[in-house]
Amino acid sequence: MASTSTPHDDEPPAEPNEPESALQTARRQLQHAADHLDIDPNVVERLKHPKKVQEVTVPIERENGDVEVYTGYRAQHDSVRGPFKGGLRYHPDVTREECVGLGMWMTWKCAVMDIPFGGAKGGIAVNPKDLSEGEKEQLTRRFTDEIRSVIGPTKDIPAPDMGTDPQTMAWLMDAYSMQEGETIPGVVTGKPPIVGGSKGRDAAPGRSVAIIAREAIDYYDKDIRETSVAVQGFGSVGANAAKLLDSWGANVVAVSDVNGGIYDANGLDTHSIPSHHEEPEAVMTHEAPQTVTNDDLLELDVDVLIPAAIGNVLTAGNADDVTADIIIEGANGPTTSAASEIFAERDVPVIPDILANAGGVTVSYFEWLQDINRRAWSLERVHDELEDEMLAAWQDVRDEYETREVTWRDAAYIVALSRIAEAHETRGLWP
Numbered sequence: 177m178a179s180t181s182t183p184h185d186d187e188p189p190a191e192p193n194e195p196e197s198a199l200q201t202a203r204r205q206l207q208h209a210a211d212h213l214d215i216d217p218n219v220v221e222r223l224k225h226p227k228k229v230q231e232v233t234v235p236i237e238r239e240n241g242d243v244e245v246y247t248g249y250r251a252q253h254d255s256v257r258g259p260f261k262g263g264l265r266y267h268p269d270v271t272r273e274e275c276v277g278l279g280m281w282m283t284w285k286c287a288v289m290d291i292p293f294g295g296a297k298g299g300i301a302v303n304p305k306d307l308s309e310g311e312k313e314q315l316t317r318r319f320t321d322e323i324r325s326v327i328g329p330t331k332d333i334p335a336p337d338m339g340t341d342p343q344t345m346a347w348l349m350d351a352y353s354m355q356e357g358e359t360i361p362g363v364v365t366g367k368p369p370i371v372g373g374s375k376g377r378d379a380a381p382g383r384s385v386a387i388i389a390r391e392a393i394d395y396y397d398k399d400i401r402e403t404s405v406a407v408q409g410f411g412s413v414g415a416n417a418a419k420l421l422d423s424w425g426a427n428v429v430a431v432s433d434v435n436g437g438i439y440d441a442n443g444l445d446t447h448s449i450p451s452h453h454e455e456p457e458a459v460m461t462h463e464a465p466q467t468v469t470n471d472d473l474l475e476l477d478v479d480v481l482i483p484a485a486i487g488n489v490l491t492a493g494n495a496d497d498v499t500a501d502i503i504i505e506g507a508n509g510p511t512t513s514a515a516s517e518i519f520a521e522r523d524v525p526v527i528p529d530i531l532a533n534a535g536g537v538t539v540s541y542f543e544w545l546q547d548i549n550r551r552a553w554s555l556e557r558v559h560d561e562l563e564d565e566m567l568a569a570w571q572d573v574r575d576e577y578e579t580r581e582v583t584w585r586d587a588a589y590i591v592a593l594s595r596i597a598e599a600h601e602t603r604g605l606w607p
Contacts, residue, residue, distance in 0.1 A: 197273055197274065197277060198273070198274050198276075198277025198278050198280075198281070198487075198509060199273045199274070199276050199277030199280070200277070201277065201509060201512075201513060202277045202278075202280035202281055202284075203224050203277075203280070204513055205284075205513075205585070205589055206220065206223055206224065206280070206284075206589070206593065207220070208586060208589065209586060209589030209590050209592070209593045210593060212580060212582060212586060212590055213590060213593060213594060213597070215593070215594075215597040215601075216597070216600075216601060218605075219596075219597045219600045219601065220597075222600065222605075223253075223254060223280075223283075223593075223596065223600075226251050226252060226253045226254075226276050226279060226280075227252050227253060227254060227255065228251075228252045228326070229249060229250070229251045229252070229272060229275070229276060230249065230250040230251075230252075230298075230323055230326050231247065231248070231249055231272060232247070232248045232249075232319070232322035232323060233245050233246070233247060233248075233322075234246045234247070234248045234300060234315060234318050234319045234322060235318070236311060236314045236315050236318055237314070238311060239308055239310065239311060246300050246301060246302045246315065247300070247301050248298070248299065248300040248301075248319050248322065248323070249270065249271075249272050249275045249298055249299055249300075250264075250275070250296065250297075250298035250323050250326060250327070250332070250334075251272070251275035251276045251278075251279040251296060251297050251298065252279065252294075252295075252296045252326065252332060253276070253279035253280050253282065253283045253294065253295040253296060253297075254280075254283045254294045254295055254596065255294035256294060256596060256599040256600050256603060257286070257287065257292055257293065257294055257595070257596065257599050258286075258291075258292035258293045258294055259293055259294065259328075259329070259330055259331055259332060259333055260279075260293070260294050260295065260296035260331065260332035260333070261282060261286060261291075261293035261294065261295065261296060261332070261333050261335070261537060261540065261541075262278065262279055262282040262295055262296035262297040262298070262334070262335065263278075263282075263297060263298075263299075263334065263335050263336060263337025263338075263340075264297075264298045264299055264334040264335065264336070264337055264340055264344070264348075265297075265298075265299035265300075265337035265338040265339050265340060266299060266300050266302050266303075266304040266312075266315075266338070266339030266340055266344075267299060267301070267302070267303070267304075267338050267339050268301060268302065268303045269301070270299035270300060270301040270302075271301070274297075274299075275297045275298055275299060276297075277297075278297035278508070279295045279296045279297040280295060281295065281297075281508065281509070281529075281530060282294075282295030282296060282297060282537070283295030283592075283596065284530045284588075284589060284592040284593070284596075285529075285530040285534050285537055285592075286537060287591070287592035287593070287595045287596050288530050288531055288534065288569055288572070288573065288588050288589075288591050288592040288595075289531075289534045289537065289538055289565060289569050290568070290569070290572075290595065291537060291538060291541045292541075293333070293537070293541065296332050296334075297337075298323070298334060299337070299338075299339075300315065300319060302315065302339075304339040304340075312344070313347050316344055316347040316348055316351070317347055317348075317350075317351040319348075320347075320348045320351040320352055321351060321355065324352060324355055327352065327363060328352075328360075328363055329360060329362030329363050329544070329547070329548060333362065333363065333364060333365060333540070333544060334348065334363075334364050334365075335364060335365045335366040335536070335537075335540050336366040341366075342366055342367055342368045342373060342377075342378070343368070345364045345365070345366045345367045345373075346367050346368055346371050348363070348364050349361055349363055349364050349367055349371065349372070350371075352364075361547040362544055362547035362548050365377065365540035365541075365543040365544055365547075366378075366540060366543070367543075369552070372543070372546070372547050373543060374539055374540075374542050374543035374546055374552075374553065374558060375552075375553065375554065375555040375558055376539055376555050376558035376559060376562070377536075377539045377540065377543055378412060378453075379412070379416040380535035380536050380538065380539035380540075380558075380562060381412065381413045381416070381506070381533045381534075381535045381536035382412060382413045382414065382415065382416025382417040382418075382420070382484075382506070382535070383416055383417070383420060383535050383559070383562060384532065384533060384534055384535025384536070384538065384562065384566050385413060385416075385417040385482060385484065385504060385506045385532045385533055385535070386416070386417045386420035386421050386424070387535075387562075387563060387566045387567070387570075388504060388527055388531060388532045388566060388570060389405070389417065389421060389426075389480055389482065389502075389504045389527075389532075390421070390424060391567070391570050392480075392502050392504060392525065392527050393426075393479070393480065393502070395574070396501070396502060396525070398479060398501075400421075400424055400425050400426050401425040401426070401427075402427070403426050403427060403479045403480060404426075404427045404428075404429050404441075404478040404479045404480070405418070405421055405426050405427065405428045405429065405478060405479065405480045405481075405482065406428075406429060406430040406431075406439075406473055406474075406476045406478045406480070406481050406482070406500070407428065407430065407431045407432070407482045407484055407506070408431075408432050408437070408470055408473050408474060408481075408482070408483045408484060408485050408489065409432065409433070409483070409484035409485025409486070409506065409507060410431045410432065410433045410449065410451055410452055410459050411433075411451065411452040411453065411484070411485070412451070412452070412453060413484040413506045413507065413533060414431065414482065414484035414485065414506055415431075415446075415449075415451035415452065415453075416451075417482055417484060417506055418431055418446045418482075419446045419447055422443075422444075422445075422446040422447065423447075426480075427442075427443040428443060428444050428446050429441055429442075429443055429444065429476070429478060430444070430468060430473050430476055430478070431444060431446065431449060431459055432459055432468070432470050432473050432485070433452060433456075433457050433458070433459040433460070433485075434457060434470075434485075435457050435459070435460045436459075436460055436467055436468065436469050436470060437459060437460075437467065437468045437469070437470060437472075437473045438459060438460065438462055438464035438466070438467055438468070439464060439465070439466040439467070439468050439473075439476065440464050440465050440466070441465075444462075444464065448462070449462045470485070470489075471494070474489060474490065474494060474497075474498055475494065475497045475498055475499060476499070476500075477499045477500075478499070478500050478501075479500065479501050479502065480500060480501070480502045480503075480504060481498065481500035481502070481503050481504070482503075482504045482505075482506045483503070483505060483506060483507055483510035483511070484506025484507050484510075484533075485507055485510075486507055486510070487507055487508055487509035487510055488509065488510065488511075488512055489507075489510050489511075490503070490510055490511040490512065490515040490519075491512045491514065491515050492512065492514035492515055492518065494515075495514070495515040495518035495519060495522075496518060496522075498519075498524070500524070501524070501525075502524070502525050502527070503519065503524060503525070503526045503527065504527045504532050505526065505527060505528055505529040505532050505533065506529070506532060506533055507529065507533070508529050508533070509529065510529070511526060516583070516585060520583050525583075525584055526583065526584060526585060527584050528584060528585040528588050528589075530588050530589070530592065531569060531570070531573055531584075531588045534566070534569065535562055535566065538562055538565050538566070539558060539562060542558055542561060542562075569591075572591050573587045573588045573591055574587075576588075576590045576591055
């Protein structure tokens, strides 16, 4: 297997006060799951490295006439079960290593959902807020051309991520299609429905978080109508999860955005609070008895905590102060390895991101199916199919959790790695 990855073997631990990188975490979790399985260690070694990383320069002419050159990446981790699949983010901190680590997570996420995709991730090191709409479009189209040879509906299928959105995907699809000489909607997912996107795609990660939270609440013999919930992050994931849980009878007592949060022990009317998409940073403008910081929200006395904002918010520094009975990971990587160990010692169940927020890639799979078959699904069908897929994945992970007496995270990785390893062993290694 060709690889341009430089770190080798087990990752050294991060410094005491420094969170692990996405790549360090992904490799450590891979090894941890492998320790529970009787699989070929050579397969595990292959999975520690990406198959390929494309690094490109992306020059654009700014509206003031200056030429700016950005760096873009597309990391393709593993495709043994199908085409590469993963988000495309625009953020100043995008790095090659981050893309590799997040691509590995996508491999696990697709496998735990039993979706016939492999993992990939990409991005451009840029602050999209510094670009005009026209400059962002120009950047997207140029980047598409630079990576055109490695993407495609049967090769690698990007999707929205941090700093990108359905419009970005529409530009990418159009740029790719123009170069190919035909309209190819299946090259990306997360597009607007008018150009081949799926109904329900934007809300899917939050919807899956709510579904898994509901199942976990039931598993631990709690009545959802008497369950208090705190949600950090009121963007696409957090807002949709909070509103759906609210509609099912849960008592959502706290939500937050980047500026802080609001708290009402009697429950918030989440449907009256604008999400970040509807009105950026509007949470603190909503009337509530109390305000809380984002750090304080994580330590509220609630039944269920959903960190749905950014990664590495639950750390060794605050894990002992988290009083929630159950943690459902809405964001990617919100819990550091050290915090995970503390929660395991405290018997606090943590339902991992690769299961809980997998609704996004699952409905992306539905969108891909709709595109290649040129037939749109109704929103009701999308919701029904997502419910079925999430419940099947929950049952698979639950079976491993109960049989092996491991953490929920280990159980999810065991499910994923078992499927990937079997596929590798079945296909063999090209000499």
